[in-house]
Amino acid sequence: MTPRESGGPPDGLPVRVAMDGLPARVRIYEVGPRDGLQNEAAAVPVRVKAEFIRRLAGAGLTTVEATSFVHPRWVPQLADAEQLYPELAPLAASGVRLPVLVPNERGLDRALALGAREFAVFASATESFARANLNRTVAQSLAMFAPVIRTAAEAGATRVRGYVSMCFGDPWEGPVATADVVRVGVRLLELGCTELSLGDTIGVATPGQVAALLDAFGRAGVAPGRLAVHFHDTYGQALANTLTALRHGVTTVDASAGGLGGCPFARSATGNLATEDLLWMLHGLGIETGVELSALAATSRWMAGQLGRPSPSRTVRALTGD
Amino acid sequence: MTPRESGGPPDGLPVRVAMDGLPARVRIYEVGPRDGLQNEAAAVPVRVKAEFIRRLAGAGLTTVEATSFVHPRWVPQLADAEQLYPELAPLAASGVRLPVLVPNERGLDRALALGAREFAVFASATESFARANLNRTVAQSLAMFAPVIRTAAEAGATRVRGYVSMCFGDPWEGPVATADVVRVGVRLLELGCTELSLGDTIGVATPGQVAALLDAFGRAGVAPGRLAVHFHDTYGQALANTLTALRHGVTTVDASAGGLGGCPFARSATGNLATEDLLWMLHGLGIETGVELSALAATSRWMAGQLGRPSPSRTVRALTGD
Numbered sequence: 203m204t205p206r207e208s209g210g211p212p213d214g215l216p217v218r219v220a221m222d223g224l225p226a227r228v229r230i231y232e233v234g235p236r237d238g239l240q241n242e243a244a245a246v247p248v249r250v251k252a253e254f255i256r257r258l259a260g261a262g263l264t265t266v267e268a269t270s271f272v273h274p275r276w277v278p279q280l281a282d283a284e285q286l287y288p289e290l291a292p293l294a295a296s297g298v299r300l301p302v303l304v305p306n307e308r309g310l311d312r313a314l315a316l317g318a319r320e321f322a323v324f325a326s327a328t329e330s331f332a333r334a335n336l337n338r339t340v341a342q343s344l345a346m347f348a349p350v351i352r353t354a355a356e357a358g359a360t361r362v363r364g365y366v367s368m369c370f371g372d373p374w375e376g377p378v379a380t381a382d383v384v385r386v387g388v389r390l391l392e393l394g395c396t397e398l399s400l401g402d403t404i405g406v407a408t409p410g411q412v413a414a415l416l417d418a419f420g421r422a423g424v425a426p427g428r429l430a431v432h433f434h435d436t437y438g439q440a441l442a443n444t445l446t447a448l449r450h451g452v453t454t455v456d457a458s459a460g461g462l463g464g465c466p467f468a469r470s471a472t473g474n475l476a477t478e479d480l481l482w483m484l485h486g487l488g489i490e491t492g493v494e495l496s497a498l499a500a501t502s503r504w505m506a507g508q509l510g511r512p513s514p515s516r517t518v519r520a521l522t523g524d
Numbered sequence: 525m526t527p528r529e530s531g532g533p534p535d536g537l538p539v540r541v542a543m544d545g546l547p548a549r550v551r552i553y554e555v556g557p558r559d560g561l562q563n564e565a566a567a568v569p570v571r572v573k574a575e576f577i578r579r580l581a582g583a584g585l586t587t588v589e590a591t592s593f594v595h596p597r598w599v600p601q602l603a604d605a606e607q608l609y610p611e612l613a614p615l616a617a618s619g620v621r622l623p624v625l626v627p628n629e630r631g632l633d634r635a636l637a638l639g640a641r642e643f644a645v646f647a648s649a650t651e652s653f654a655r656a657n658l659n660r661t662v663a664q665s666l667a668m669f670a671p672v673i674r675t676a677a678e679a680g681a682t683r684v685r686g687y688v689s690m691c692f693g694d695p696w697e698g699p700v701a702t703a704d705v706v707r708v709g710v711r712l713l714e715l716g717c718t719e720l721s722l723g724d725t726i727g728v729a730t731p732g733q734v735a736a737l738l739d740a741f742g743r744a745g746v747a748p749g750r751l752a753v754h755f756h757d758t759y760g761q762a763l764a765n766t767l768t769a770l771r772h773g774v775t776t777v778d779a780s781a782g783g784l785g786g787c788p789f790a791r792s793a794t795g796n797l798a799t800e801d802l803l804w805m806l807h808g809l810g811i812e813t814g815v816e817l818s819a820l821a822a823t824s825r826w827m828a829g830q831l832g833r834p835s836p837s838r839t840v841r842a843l844t845g846d
Binding site: 211213216217218219220221370371373376377404405406407408409410411413414435436437438439441442444445446476479482483485486487488515516517520 | 533535538539540541542543692693695698699726727728729730731732733735736757758759760761763764766767768798801804805807808809810837838839842
């Protein structure tokens with residue numbers, strides 16, 4: 203007998219042992235192509251992005267946020283949205299959900315013209331980040347989103363997601379009041395959003411904060427089925443926070459294949475929770491996801507090769523030897 | 525207003541929000557100087573090791589496993605135990621606990637001669653690893669430990685820890701039966717061990733496995749106060765597993781400053797849970813540890829400089845800019 207060179211389990215999968223109080227199934231909302239690649243310094247060619255998204259869907263991911271129809275000046279990495287989205291038409295036709303971020307009515311119009319029918323808007327829980335990211339107050343940004351969400355619904359969009367960023371901490375303001383997050387989230391739902399994604403944009407949250415915020419949404423009448431969690435792994439807390447959210451009834455988890463979303467070896471390492479690290483835990487807990495871990499890890503390894511640096515995902519490195 | 529360059533909270537500390545069902549205080553059992561450095565390819569000079577341990581204690585860690593009195597042939601990285609341990613006499617005199625690993629009676633004699641009074645033995649839950657690591661069956665290794673534990677107690681040792689490795693998975697055997705782990709652990713306690721450390725040596729465990737093993741020890745009459753958990757972050761699961769153990773009443777957690785314990789950029793990345801990532805979670809949860817995070821992160825950054833590569837701890841990188 204000799205051990206596998208990686209030291210991992212022979213089949214490359216975790217042992218399955220369920221735990222009480224967790225959902226039977228989790229939907230992974232893959233954000234790598236948008237939230238991940240928008241932070242890459244180097245431009246990624248359209249054909250590589252399209253191939254990446256096709257491979258993600260091939261691994262079993264049913265929801266992949268494809269790009270953002272933001273003005274190219276603000277996010278040059280995603281300036282190719284008009285070229286990319288049509289490439290994905292066969293995927294969309296096969297039933298893969300490919301939501302796109304739209305910052306305003308002009309972005310929505312561009313996306314609608316290309317046939318997109320699932321959208322996301324990006325709000326902030328804090329005034330500082332609203333000003334920095336949108337050059338508006340929180341109230342002004344919500345007013346800007348109102349017609350976007352309404353027009354999307356009128357155009358036949360069945361789902362419009364509302365991101366709430368800086369839910370747990372803000373680099374300018376420090377701690378963020380739970381009441382502020384709930385107020386912005388509830389307002390987005392009132393405006394017509396069908397789901398909220400609660401973002402720990404700077405990755406500082408710990409499980410007690412997560413539990414407290416989810417409890418506060420519950421008191422405000424928002425069921426956990428309408429909430430997704432979106433953690434960054436800046437301080438290594440993303441998976442413990444996710445476990446806490448699952449215990450509170452959340453069944454939609456945002457993650458980024460390979461942990462894309464920030465250089466892991468530099469200051470401001472703000473990578474998203476890696477989809478593979480999440481999958482290792484979910485599969486170990488016997489929670490269904492429909493995603494094949496080995497195919498996803500191979501995809502992330504391929505993408506790491508395209509980007510020229512190793513994946514920050516520990517599971518990708520353990521499984522693929524990077 | 526401008527954000528801190530790191531994007532983190534202005535004071536470098538997490539917001540504190542407690543969560544039900546967790547202990548008020550956790551003892552961190554720091555394993556970096558032993559479990560971490562024994563995996564370093566390059567030899568670390570004795571003076572650097574001594575300085576490392578002094579700095580760890582200076583940051584508030586009260587238990588630091590200092591070295592191993594194993595035969596130098598097997599672990600050349602720790603062949604300097606005889607030189608290192610006397611350097612630490614002032615620390616020990618000041619009340620810092622400095623347990624040392626002893627593989628057999630000969631190692632114990634060497635450690636006792638230098639004045640060590642707190643020890644650990646290292647057993648395996650699986651036959652394959654017992655054979656690979658100790659060249660013995662599990663039963664033979666336990667028989668070897670019996671006189672070590674007895675002699676240590678007779679010499680005045682108040683604490684003898686029993687490590688149980690491969691508690692959740694084994695690279696040769698795959699899944700490990702809970703009953704096997706409990707049998708080895710209970711036997712170590714019968715032989716006189718005062719504490720067990722349950723090791724996920726290859727880092728594959730997920731929270732359901734952790735909960736199941738701790739429940740099984742409970743059914744065997746072992747209180748969680750006699751158990752420590754020892755997670756490796758190979759698949760990114762260590763902190764989620766730790767949170768699960770805390771919910772099951774465990775209050776002693778093994779961790780390695782800076783995540784020492786395996787090259788993070790190579791195959792078989794088997795680093796320990798980083799003490800700083802653990803501290804971020806514990807402090808965020810309002811759990812007392814007595815450890816100052818900023819001083820510890822600075823220590824790990826210094827040690828990373830000595831080793832010539834960045835720390836794999838996400839919290840260290842976020843706080844120190846590596």
